[in-house]
Amino acid sequence: MPAPARTSRDAIVEAARALLEEDGLDAVVMSAVAERVGVRGPSLYKHVADRSALIRAVGDVVTADLRATLDRAMSTGDAAADLRALALAYRAFVRANPNGYGLLFAHLEPALQADPTAVADLGRPIVAAVTRLIGRDGPEALEAARTLVAWAHGFVSMELAGGFRLGGDLDAAYATGIELILAGISERASPASG
Numbered sequence: 001m002p003a004p005a006r007t008s009r010d011a012i013v014e015a016a017r018a019l020l021e022e023d024g025l026d027a028v029v030m031s032a033v034a035e036r037v038g039v040r041g042p043s044l045y046k047h048v049a050d051r052s053a054l055i056r057a058v059g060d061v062v063t064a065d066l067r068a069t070l071d072r073a074m075s076t077g078d079a080a081a082d083l084r085a086l087a088l089a090y091r092a093f094v095r096a097n098p099n100g101y102g103l104l105f106a107h108l109e110p111a112l113q114a115d116p117t118a119v120a121d122l123g124r125p126i127v128a129a130v131t132r133l134i135g136r137d138g139p140e141a142l143e144a145a146r147t148l149v150a151w152a153h154g155f156v157s158m159e160l161a162g163g164f165r166l167g168g169d170l171d172a173a174y175a176t177g178i179e180l181i182l183a184g185i186s187e188r189a190s191p192a193s194g
Contacts, residue, residue, distance in 0.1 A: 007037040009047040013057045020058060020099045025106070028055060052111040055103070059114025062100035063122065069093045070125045079133035080182055086126055087152050087178045094156045123149060133182075134189045144185045151181055 015036035019027045030051055034041040048054045073089035074082045094101045104119055123145060130148070131141040155177060157163075159170055 007039050007043065007047070009057075011037050012044055012047050012054065013061055016054050017058045017061060017100060020103065021097060024099055025055070025103065028058070030054070052109075055108075055112045056114060058100065059103050059112075060118065062097060062103060063114045063118045065097070066090075066093055066101070066104075067118070067122055067125075070122065074125050074129060079129050080186070082129045083126070083133065083148065083182055083185075084178055086129060087148065087174075087181075090149075090152050091156050091174060094153075095160070098160050130185060133185055140188060144188065148181050148185070151177060 012033055015033050016028050019032055019036065028051070030044055031041050033054065034044050037044075044054075048057060069089050069092075070086055073085040076082055076085065104114055126149060127141055127145040130145045131137045134141060134144065155174060164170060164173075
């Protein structure tokens, strides 16, 4: 009779994710993960093929968590309110998971990258909300959504790096930025939608 499993793939991926957040990608090594879940290193290979597969799995979990966060934010049915909520949820997620989020945009060899289709799909809720706000689908909605994401990504990246050195209330600055972006997007609304 085989011995009972002392860990699971989910526990291994969660331990790797915790190491990533605590100490960065270089800390995600099989021996450290094994120690974290309380097994010997070779036991991990029953659940993940190698370090590359483990890092890819972490990226996939981060992607799924971010997508669930964005989907939950779209709950009001009002496009502008949903975009505000999306932007706030995005910032909160990145601040809570800076290294995991960074993993999604790092220049990694393909074997380490999260599922590129799932990462690309992260933008779908944003494009959908922008489409509702401007009243039409197409390139203009995609361009506006990309602008919002690029601004939010840039803001939070600068915030995490300590790049805002002039002082002031960053929460208020972020809220103001959201309103400025939404005002610009709203100006593109078709007459029937506004």
